[in-house]
Amino acid sequence: xxxxxxxxxxxxxxDIGLEGAMRxxxxxxxxxxxxxxxxxxxxxxxxxRRAIMKRAASxxxxxxxxxxxxxxxxxxxxxxxxxxxxxxxxxxxRLEAAGYTEDQLFEVTLSAAxxxxxxxxxxxxxxxxxxx
Amino acid sequence: MRxxxxxxxxxxxxxxxLAIIGSLVGHVPGPIxxxxxxxELFGKQFxxxxxxxxxGVGAWTASEREVFAAFVSKMNDCAY
Numbered sequence: 001x002x003x004x005x006x007x008x009x010x011x012x013x014x015d016i017g018l019e020g021a022m023r024x025x026x027x028x029x030x031x032x033x034x035x036x037x038x039x040x041x042x043x044x045x046x047x048x049r050r051a052i053m054k055r056a057a058s059x060x061x062x063x064x065x066x067x068x069x070x071x072x073x074x075x076x077x078x079x080x081x082x083x084x085x086x087x088x089x090x091x092x093x094r095l096e097a098a099g100y101t102e103d104q105l106f107e108v109t110l111s112a113a114x115x116x117x118x119x120x121x122x123x124x125x126x127x128x129x130x131x132x
Numbered sequence: 133m134r135x136x137x138x139x140x141x142x143x144x145x146x147x148x149x150l151a152i153i154g155s156l157v158g159h160v161p162g163p164i165x166x167x168x169x170x171x172e173l174f175g176k177q178f179x180x181x182x183x184x185x186x187x188g189v190g191a192w193t194a195s196e197r198e199v200f201a202a203f204v205s206k207m208n209d210c211a212y
Contacts, residue, residue, distance in 0.1 A: 029184055033177040040173045085209035092134045102137040103170075110174050 029119065037107075037114055044107040048073075052108060053115035056081035060119020072098045073108060080112035082120075138169045 038050055051068040058064035059081050069077055076091055095105055142150060146168050152161045167175030186197050205211075
């Protein structure tokens with residue numbers, strides 16, 4: 001099932017431990033959430049959304065292979081992943097001044113938040129399952 | 133909201149629904165605005181995850197899950 005999902009290009013789904021009862025309970029919904037964010041048409045190219053998601057997830061231990069987040073977006077992606085409560089109006093004003101539309105920034109924020117959330121889910125499941 | 137499109141960019145029927153929520157609650161909560169804006173991209177699927185996680189079959193009651201969610205939000209310095 002994993003190879004059918006775009007999410008598998010971002011996360012090693014087989015490694016996250018969404019198995020058994022947990023996968024039955026909500027695993028596929030989570031994978032589909034990631035897939036929609038990566039494959040539905042948006043204002044930001046899908047490969048950028050994917051890179052943002054991978055970068056945000058990397059702070060939870062996921063790999064960051066092929067990270068291609070535009071330099072101007074990277075600090076904001078990191079802030080959303082690590083210290084979302086520190087975001088300010090200036091963060092958005094700076095990115096809009098750099099040429100990003102509000103819809104693009106909506107997608108940046110969702111991608112970063114989803115990547116970070118996935119990493120937390122992985123770490124939580126790892127703790128429950130006694131794996132690294 | 134820091135992105136005006138998330139506050140004002142919804143479809144006409146959504147705007148009506150949000151106006152009703154606003155009149156009943158006093159304001160429209162941020163998560164509702166985010167989940168309903170361009171919901172095919174994220175909000176619709178996220179709502180399904182939320183419903184399953186917070187209300188689906190599990191060892192904890194819905195109230196216990198809500199309390200834990202509030203605890204985690206506080207740890208993340210999230211007002212919600």
